[in-house]
Amino acid sequence: xxxxxxxxxxxxxxxxxxxGGGPARxxxxxxxxxAVLLTLVAVSWAPLISFDRRVAEALHRSAVEHxxxxxxxxxxxDWVWDPWTMRALxxxxxxxxxxxxxxxxxxxxxxTTLMGSAVQQTLKASVGRERPQWPxxxxxxxxxxxxxxxxxxxxxxxxxxxxxxxxxxxxDRARLWGWAAVVVSVVGVGxxxxxxxxxxxxxxxxxxxxxxxxVTLSITVHHRTVRSR
Numbered sequence: 702x703x704x705x706x707x708x709x710x711x712x713x714x715x716x717x718x719x720x721g722g723g724p725a726r727x728x729x730x731x732x733x734x735x736a737v738l739l740t741l742v743a744v745s746w747a748p749l750i751s752f753d754r755r756v757a758e759a760l761h762r763s764a765v766e767h768x769x770x771x772x773x774x775x776x777x778x779d780w781v782w783d784p785w786t787m788r789a790l791x792x793x794x795x796x797x798x799x800x801x802x803x804x805x806x807x808x809x810x811x812x813t814t815l816m817g818s819a820v821q822q823t824l825k826a827s828v829g830r831e832r833p834q835w836p837x838x839x840x841x842x843x844x845x846x847x848x849x850x851x852x853x854x855x856x857x858x859x860x861x862x863x864x865x866x867x868x869x870x871x872x873d874r875a876r877l878w879g880w881a882a883v884v885v886s887v888v889g890v891g892x893x894x895x896x897x898x899x900x901x902x903x904x905x906x907x908x909x910x911x912x913x914x915x916v917t918l919s920i921t922v923h924h925r926t927v928r929s930r
Contacts, residue, residue, distance in 0.1 A: 724920040731914035738907050742847055743828055753901040757833050761898045764839045771839045774893040782890035784850055787858040788814065794865055805927065806868075810861050813919040817857040820915060821850055821908075833898050842899035848907035849900045852891040856912025859883040864920060887912075 741749050764771050780786065791814055798807035830847040844850075859882070866879045891905040 724917045724924070728914055728917035728921050731910055731917060735907065735910045735914055738903060738910065739824070739828070739847075742830065742903055742907070749903060753903055756902045757895070757898065760896050761833070761835055761839075764896055764898060765837055768839075771897065774896050775840060778851060778890060778893040778897060782851065782855055782886055782893065784854040787854050791858045791861060794862055798865070809919070809923060809927070810865065813861060813915065814857060816919070817853065817912060817915040820911060821848060821853050824848055824907075824911070825850070830901075830904070833901060835898055838898060840897035840899055846900055846904045848911055849891065849894055849904040850908070851894050852887070852900075852905045852908025853912040854908075855890045856887050856909050857915050859886050860913060860916035861919075864916065 764774075791810065795807045795811050798804070798810065824847065825845040828847045829845050832842060832846040863879050863883050867876060871879065887909065891909060894900040894905055895902060
């Protein structure tokens, strides 16, 4: 009588959040794009600088002619999507994770935010790009322009909050609403900075790219170190 054939072992179910392959590739692509954009801005590549100026001038003309829209944009950028508002939201998430016993993950999220801020401030100091200057400004901002702090902070915070949502096994509907909130917030804050004339378009683009790179790098390292143990 023949012995029963052994049953091949089944792979354990993948936890919410997926593996690290996708985020790793995405992070690499975002890092390359960020490096290319950084180089072009640093060397003041003429076509890119010309594009920046054309877009900025067109938006500034519109802003001067529409003070009501300027007022709405200032509320959005100074209160709704202000970097400190974003950090406060993330702080709530970190405290919630800590309270639920996920203390390592809470520290990881907080550390990623600090890393994003360090990258942002280092690049601002290194590149030292001046902000747009207008004879009739509708708003003001200080310190270097590249990359946009509002855009990068919103991208990092929203990306991390979405990661928390996915990792907690949120429903498809919750994920859809989460993605919608992320897109509206990240794109919206970038547009407000442009409309108010305090950033060049490539400042905002750099904030988006670099912020996304920080989040995907954090996810990749987390998958390959913490969750692989």
